[in-house]
Amino acid sequence: MMKDYQQLISQIRDFPTLPTIYSSLLEAISNPLSTVQDVANIISKDQAATVKLIKVVNSPVYGISSKIDTVTQAIFYLGFNEVKNLILALSVLKIFGNTHTFNYFNIIDLWKHAIAVGIISRMLGQTIGQKNIENYFISGLLHDIGKLVFYKLIGEDYAKILRYNFDNNLNLLETERQNFGITHETAGEMIAAQWKLPQNLSHIIHNHNTFRTKEQNNYMLACVHLANIIADIMQLGNSGSQAISQPNYEIWNYIKIQPGTFLNLFDEITDTFSKSIEILTVSN
Amino acid sequence: MPKSIHIDEIQDGMILKSPIMNKFGQILLGSGASVKETHKKMLRMWGVEHIVIESEESNNEYIFNDEIYALAKSKFFRTINWEPRNKLEEELIELGIITNALIIQKEK
Ligand SMILES: [Fe+2]
Numbered sequence: 001m002m003k004d005y006q007q008l009i010s011q012i013r014d015f016p017t018l019p020t021i022y023s024s025l026l027e028a029i030s031n032p033l034s035t036v037q038d039v040a041n042i043i044s045k046d047q048a049a050t051v052k053l054i055k056v057v058n059s060p061v062y063g064i065s066s067k068i069d070t071v072t073q074a075i076f077y078l079g080f081n082e083v084k085n086l087i088l089a090l091s092v093l094k095i096f097g098n099t100h101t102f103n104y105f106n107i108i109d110l111w112k113h114a115i116a117v118g119i120i121s122r123m124l125g126q127t128i129g130q131k132n133i134e135n136y137f138i139s140g141l142l143h144d145i146g147k148l149v150f151y152k153l154i155g156e157d158y159a160k161i162l163r164y165n166f167d168n169n170l171n172l173l174e175t176e177r178q179n180f181g182i183t184h185e186t187a188g189e190m191i192a193a194q195w196k197l198p199q200n201l202s203h204i205i206h207n208h209n210t211f212r213t214k215e216q217n218n219y220m221l222a223c224v225h226l227a228n229i230i231a232d233i234m235q236l237g238n239s240g241s242q243a244i245s246q247p248n249y250e251i252w253n254y255i256k257i258q259p260g261t262f263l264n265l266f267d268e269i270t271d272t273f274s275k276s277i278e279i280l281t282v283s284n
Numbered sequence: 285m286p287k288s289i290h291i292d293e294i295q296d297g298m299i300l301k302s303p304i305m306n307k308f309g310q311i312l313l314g315s316g317a318s319v320k321e322t323h324k325k326m327l328r329m330w331g332v333e334h335i336v337i338e339s340e341e342s343n344n345e346y347i348f349n350d351e352i353y354a355l356a357k358s359k360f361f362r363t364i365n366w367e368p369r370n371k372l373e374e375e376l377i378e379l380g381i382i383t384n385a386l387i388i389q390k391e392k
């Protein structure tokens with residue numbers, strides 16, 4: 001069932017751009033003269049985004065104890081960068097929200113997997129004592145963006161591939177290469193470039209399965225790599241692979257935690273996940 | 285909380301959190317049984333290297349009967365083709381077994 005490779009590539013090139021709210025936001029945040037109010041105004045213009053943003057900020061993903069009612073408060077609690085990340089997440093959700101789903105493999109399961117990886121990445125970052133964990137959730141959430149792109153472009157074929165790969169315990173990267181000539185890692189990296197996503201995010205999208213990295217101290221990649229495996233182990237959502245890969249041994253140089261930590265996180269992961277999927281999957 | 289230890293670390297009176305099985309899946313000692321240092325030799329003979337015991341450092345309780353645990357274990361092992369290389373990887377496997385056991389329990 002080899003798809004026409006060139007055709008697929010040009011379809012990826014023509015993939016929709018992110019909603020303008022995201023680029024306006026980037027612009028405002030990079031302008032040193034912008035105030036919290038300027039940034040809040042940009043978001044507030046998009047009513048749907050505002051409502052969702054407030055919901056997510058109040059969700060257990062962030063664990064803020066006070067109730068947040070306004071965009072300004074959200075910025076106050078989370079900072080520009082995290083709010084920008086959330087708008088990115090919501091923009092992506094919007095692009096994929098209306099994707100036609102096929103029975104072989106529900107796209108919602110891919111999205112749930114992404115949410116699980118986001119949540120677990122963030123918890124791992126916290127657990128290993130990383131001070132700056134604001135990009136961990138978005139990195140986990142978007143690591144498999146390439147799969148969503150495939151699903152949106154060649155949904156029926158890709159849903160069949162995912163089902164086939166899952167049922168036969170195969171390696172998804174191999175299966176994709178054989179059938180499409182391109183993996184979700186590469187497709188994801190192309191989209192990251194087209195969307196001008198930050199470099200470290202694009203790096204994670206391209207290397208989360210293998211933990212290939214020349215960079216030192218890539219704690220975030222280590223966390224996403226492991227979170228991706230834990231999400232499969234705990235069967236949260238469905239990544240399209242039943243076969244669970246062994247972590248790259250190098251990550252244990254980054255994930256230095258006490259034995260027992262994973263077992264202790266088990267309930268918290270399950271709990272946060274089930275509370276978050278409602279908020280993050282309702283779409284259109 | 286269940287904790288995986290090497291058989292060399294066995295001390296008298298430790299309580300098994302999951303059954304000890306040999307390579308053929310036969311149960312040698314059921315969960316809830318207490319182990320003794322004198323068991324070490326027998327376990328080594330059976331090729332058992334790690335056991336899961338009840339540990340004080342606990343705040344999460346998952347207790348399954350031996351049958352469910354064994355079923356969950358064999359189900360999970362079908363999805364991995366690797367051996368754990370450290371304690372944390374052993375724990376990942378324990379997470380997988382618990383996940384499967386919870387699903388089996390729910391279905392019942
Ligand atoms: Fe993944």
